[in-house]
Amino acid sequence: MRLEKKATVVSTSVASLLVIMKMTVGILSGSIAVLASAIDSLLDLTVSLFNYFALHNSEKDPDDKFHHGRSKLEPLAAVVEGTIISLSALFILYEAFGKIAHPREMEFMGASIAVMLASIIITSMLVFFLNSVAKKTKNMVIRADALHYKTDIFSNGAVLLALGLISFTGEDLIDPILGMGIGIYMIYSAFPIIKEGVLMLLDAALSEEDIAKIKNIIESDKITANYHHLQTRESGSHIFISVHIVFNTSISLYDAHLISDKLEVKLKKNFKDKKTHIIIHMDPYDDSNINEMEDIY
Known part of the structure; x- marks a missing residue:
């Protein structure tokens, strides 16, 4: 129990x-x-x-x-x-x-x-x-x-x-x-x-302090080119994080997946007292503008 x-x-x-x-x-x-x-x-x-x-x-x-x-x-x-x-x-x-x-x-x-x-x-x-x-x-x-x-x-x-x-x-x-x-x-x-x-x-985002920590972890990886659509929420003892990571077009899917797995491990260590659920969308190019247009229409 x-x-x-x-x-x-x-x-x-x-x-x-x-x-x-x-x-x-x-x-x-x-x-x-x-x-x-x-x-x-x-x-x-x-x-x-x-x-x-x-x-x-x-x-x-x-x-x-x-x-x-x-x-x-x-x-x-x-x-x-x-x-x-x-x-x-x-x-x-x-x-x-x-x-x-x-x-x-x-x-x-x-x-x-x-x-x-x-x-x-x-x-x-x-x-x-x-x-x-x-x-x-x-x-x-x-x-x-x-x-x-x-x-x-x-x-x-x-x-x-x-x-x-x-x-x-x-x-x-x-x-x-x-x-x-x-x-x-x-x-x-x-x-x-x-x-x-x-x-x-109401699925409010995590605190500004927690979001800043998440951004620092993502930005600390020099292989990734950029990221966007970072979304967070907390539900009881669970934390949910989703983000789009932009990789160089020359990187293989296998290597991009390995990098994403490492990011997940780092993020979970940052919230070790919570059950953290992370979804990383791997982009070969920056599609943030396209996604924003889809949100409008």
Whole structure:
């Protein structure tokens, strides 16, 4: 099993435990804050299950229906997760405004504080694990999952802080005010994840830095005369590169193929943390103008 899939299994198990803990105490104590946190953990569980499904299917080999595989499930999962984070934040904001408009007295502070404290400790351990997996694999789904649970630490911390302050001061407005701040932070944190996932789904080109590296590798080969129509895109853990290489007319097809193979090896070494797919079109002359005319018509 891939490390990424193991990470989703761990996050799913942790989310299940947190849902049971918070839901039980939230219902028994009548604490709206803890119950809202339980609903958030239930969303976490749903997202983790979806991430496992996405990673499990994205690594399947290409077949007759999906010639390029299912790697786009990874950015799709990131978009879904970022959207759920934003929706959770809107729910927290809604609850916060509701509490300001209709203050409610909280009960069973001891049990609620204990559950939220345990939740923070467990979630912190999970975030540390997910971040280490994300650094090793550079997988955006795991990175999004780590961000999701990181926001949970802040939201749980806000609930815990609110419970503590309310128990000392008796001021119930502390809870919704802190909740509003956490909700805004969650939306701010989710936006980059959604943006990156959408760009991948739209086949956006690689970064300018990566494209510059590709050009340097191609231009470093003195045998090739020129190149054009360099196109790149990223899909989850896969990178796709296509380019037209212009060779001297006197070179044999065999030698041109060898040079192309060497270029492929160099390009793959540059993206060793990704699965790189390269298509090199070998031209005996510069046909860029002809191709541009075809694109127009």
